[in-house]
Amino acid sequence: MKFNKLLLGSFLVMFPYFTFSQNNLNFVNIYPDDTPQSIISKAAQVVPTESQLRWQQLELTAFFHFGINTFTNKEWGDGKEDPTLFNPTQFDAEQWILTIKAAGFKQVILTAKHHDGFCLWPTQTSTHSVASSPWKGGNGDDVREVSEACKKHEIGFGVYLSPWDRNASCYGTDAYNDFFVTQLTELLTLYGTIDEVWFDGANGEGPNGKKQVYDFMRWYTLIRNLQPHAVIAIMGPDVRWVGTETGMGRFTEWSVVPTDNMELSNIASRSQNNMIFKPKSDLMGEVLGSREQIYKAQSLVWYPAETDVSIRPGWFYHPSEDTLVKSGTQLMEIYFTSVGMNSVLLLNIPPNKEGRISDADVYSLQQFSQLKEKLFSLKFHNSLLNITSENGINTKAMVDDQYNTYFTTNKGDTATTIVFNIKKPSSYNVLLLQENIMVGQRIEQFELEVFDPQKGWLIATQGTTVGYKRLLKFPTVTGSTFRLRILNSRLEPTISEFGLYYMD
Template identity: 40%
Template sequence: MEMYAFLHFTTNTFTDKEWGYGDEPESVFNPTDFDADQIIGTLSAAGFKGAILTAKHHDGFCLWPSAYTEHSVKNSPWENGEGDVVKEISDACRTYQLKFGVYLSPWDRNYAGYGQPEYITYYRNQLKELLTNYGNVFEVWWDGANGGDGYYGGARETRTIDRSSYYQWDNLIPLVRELQPGACIFSDAGPDIRWVGNEHGFAQDSCWATYTPLPAKGETKAVAGTTQWQIGETGTQNGKFWMPAEADVSIRPGWFYHPSENDKVKSLKELVEIYFHSVGNGASLNLNIPPDRRGRINPVDSVRLMEFHAWLQEAFDDNLLERAHVTASSIRGGSDKYAAGNIIDDDPETYWATNDGEKGGTVIFQLPGEETFNCFMVQEYIPLGQRVTNFSVDVWQNGEWRPIAKGNTIGYKKLLRFPMVTANKVRLNIEQAMACPVISAAGLFLLPEVQ
């Protein structure tokens, strides 16, 4: 999944806050025209493949009628206390064939027992509710914000925890595996997907899907909220775990809807830059689209999403390499199973490979005639790992090869942009890899201008 959406929605939507203190009355939550079909239908029309809902943010308010707290939709005026946002969103995801994920904040500024052992039982019970009552879950999202000041049942104080041990992650992770074996778990420490290390939506050019989480200074263990999270931007070459990056970023300045930000929604140009720096560097893009106080995607956001989707469709609709004749410097064992033509056969299970010991190689794409282009896409065959460490894209001009773009890692996908060039022959030159290169796909495109 290259691109899915975050849905930040809770009492903060109505109080104009980003982090609720935990003392917000349940009556605050009262969307005037909630429509899960409009929310998920909009995401579907914009090309998103999944949605992750903030079922409970730091303020502790639950968007489902949890049996373990009164601080939930069941005591709000919305739907006379009979509503369930999690159910409606998860049902809409199935209707529109999007995957459904849940964000459940470990920190709870409302719960009186936060910081005590009893909260861990409470948190596990809520996790069980979410993972057993709402169908398949593709991602469980754990935030790194843990501990601080809060309402805490009226205590109104600051509470600190041992972030390395308090939540008992070694018990929570197996619980997710048991209840939702197909779900990926996200945090700055994974274990399945790592935080990219910033909230701008940017991964680095060198972005490894392998990763070794390291504890931050003063921490004893690398778990959610305790890592040297900056390393997430690049990952770790030969890292201990396969843990690809997820780039999370909001379409607005804030994560929750604020009326004052209606004129601050990211421009098409900004969204395109985010796409190339996230998906284009091998990460997945989790773009936050916060529902407004009606309980719908705001028209401003919706229009921008449709512009973004239309641009992506136009940009990648015509792969110029589909009409190319493909040759390579060598083919593994001389076998058609690893032929260069596999790169353009539109089959993700085939790939070009060199012989063992050949940690480089070239692939030449001979076009039927001269074409004009400004973007090159390449993908490694990920089931065999991530291997390439340096490569270039060259064009044949005036009797010689001229480099037009360079990159470090490739991974699941690399998108390279460069000034517009016209040529009839293009070369992928893999200069260095950790093992014989395995390339599954490539593309050549003429990107439209961003209006």
Template identity: 40%
Template sequence: MTRIHCFLIAVTVLSKSVFSQDVLPVPSQQQLKWHQTEFNLFLHFGPNTFTDKEWGEGDEPEDIFNPTRLDCRQWCRIAKAAGAKGIIITAKHHDGFCLWPSKYSKHTVRESKWRNGKGDVLKELSKACKEYGLNFGVYISPWDRNHPDYGTEKYNTIFMNMMKELFTQYGPIHELWWDGANGEGPNGKKQIYDWKAFVSTVRSLSPQTVIFSDVGPDIRWIGNEKGFAGTTNWNYLNTEGFTPGIGAPPTDTLNTGNKHGAYWIPGECDVSIRPGWFYHAHEDDKVKTPEQLFDIYLKSVGRGSVLLLNVPPDRRGLIHKNDSAAIMAFKKLRQQLLPSAGIIENSSVNDFAFRFQKPEAFNLDDKTQTIEISDFEDNYISADFKKPIEVNCIVLKENLGKGQRIEEFYIQILDTANRSYFIKGATIGHKRILTFPKIKTQLIILRITKSKGNPMLLPFDFYLIDDKLVEKE
């Protein structure tokens, strides 16, 4: 049975499909599509791969970049098989080395011996992403420790021209990633970035691209590099007076967002599968386990964010077998523990029923499968099972197209001895995965206690996962 059937059994007679007004701000269509991706790969790749550095100095000889077996199709095959929806590549890191033959730099693949200076990593990756149906994204650091014009007004124009190359030669680009780092260039000067002009350039070239930085304008950094969103995680953020980098809001604000934020700027959780961001051979035995990745998943996607997992190619230009094995096993864990059909969807009509304390206060939209709950403070939804089930995971979702609304909720679970267990939560957002010690139950009650306007819930479900993988603080 499908989710929509589950809801229709209980609320067909209530279906009006006329919802209350949106709670502003609401996401753009591009942001909504980004929310749906949930999981993407980050690929840190460049001279640092060959120097064993994390931040290059900018004076590395171009010939050091020589991935003799580079295969972007291998990257995409692995990303697709692991369930990622896209790839973001470090087209230019702080060292200034460009993975494409930019005419605005002399520190590029063109000057290297790789493929006799005729290679173009971005060209190969964008083509492979199209072949495998993956979103193509680009990280480009405005800091440039190599370019002689860094630290002058001229450099801002150069940086914008580089972005024009990216969009006109390698698009479509789904997500553009800006690092706010701002150190000294080769002349000892720091750059005053023209962020307003940078944003305007991207908007004019590719309005469908979502832009990431500490303060958006479309996606924000989550405030840490561990991959964890806040247990309270608003998609709203106030950005007045803030800039990317050292001018960003405090990390705890980035982690939770602003409850009354003026802009829709959701958080993205970036984390590396290894201790470092670039490939280092001495870290081959330090790849995160599938279980560790699943815990990160619960604390990122499971808290309403998107997970951006860094899997750096090695010196051959291939994803190492240890990294590949880990993310494949991670995919298997997600499929086994959180399949598309949970306990409800695997139940028959006679196994359970949704019940509503005040049926007249529920409004179902058949098309979007959204339930609007009016008079929610004195209302609740219950799931009654005729036979006891074991559960330790509940997945809730909001219809974000109507704005993020739910501020507080709790779930009451009655065990077979009629004892009540309460799981309290704050925000839900795109997806909230709640895990807890296993309980045998026949009755689960969801009550929204605080919301900005009427709650707008999407179908939810229950799961029984390995108790050892219940979220750890």
């Protein structure tokens, strides 16, 4: 199996074998004499870096697509736009941040520059920017206002910077990589802490008809030097694209994958290519990191998935879509199929021409927040009598609301049964599970059962991977005794949190 040695070498420089313990690494080699069992053992001990763990625990990130396209009513600009069109007369970054914070989002990503090349900050590299607009007399700086609002309200801040630039005359030449590095340096040095840098795979022609050979390694090194804790997403070594922009993740989602999933050509082939925000294929059903795949791998790495989707049909604001905003119920379903499938949800919420998040979007986010809060407000542990497991250790850790504590099994036990007795018969239709990924991702198969006095143990739901978080909806069952069976695991399984809930 071939893999991108340049990317891998750069990866190893950028991640000097980060560990949570002496036995766990972010990356491991697989050698020809490794047995299947030793490969499984290695895979079970691969863990996230501190930055990747912080990112995973965000769960919800907002994407702000805002720029010259907002004013031309387009999804995809050509770089020939008149900058004077950009004039968000009621621009209010705090309204953006307070809106998403109230809905439970913990980080934002702003499209500092999209493919049209229009910059939302007064860059020194181009006149195709806010400095050439009438907004605030040419003295406006969207990036600064959004970053400062994030800092004020304790929300993470990230930037999307399009490698493809349809306005830059040097695009398609070696000089463009210097041009791009200058833009990236401005963003990384002028706006405080940057928590995420987001690159997509679009690589079309510039104004001169040429395509660009991107110097990704140079960009990665720059980011590591200037913002070392930032994660680099999609066309980067920290976070991968889940493979579809529907908000639907994989039913089986491994964060530990062969390193060839980091190869730039593989990422680009699955990314935007010639159509803006239009994947070539739906990769939802393609399992990454299965036993069959890791047995053939030359190395394994922690490379978690991000699931992106827009709250509207488009990614930039269009007045005609004000009645097509996803409802709170739809967003709740997406939460289950993204965060609840071991991913982070990147939800696009495009501000309008006035520079505000529209009322329809605000209302939908409020409904989503209320639904989520209602579902998880009744703590399962308040109903418990006891928890038992014949080969388990630290059973109470599963219901203590402390992610860093966890249940596990006796050494060598890769299967277990955990019985939960509750105070009185209750009805449930949602299961929550979390592994302690600081130890590794291990669970391969599980099932939840309810005890029926007449029929015995009945399966309520079942699944494969868990990872940071797994949420499963199932037909409502009622009982006072439930059991979780871990049927298969790579080394001893861990469970940080277990919960049963009822959704109306």
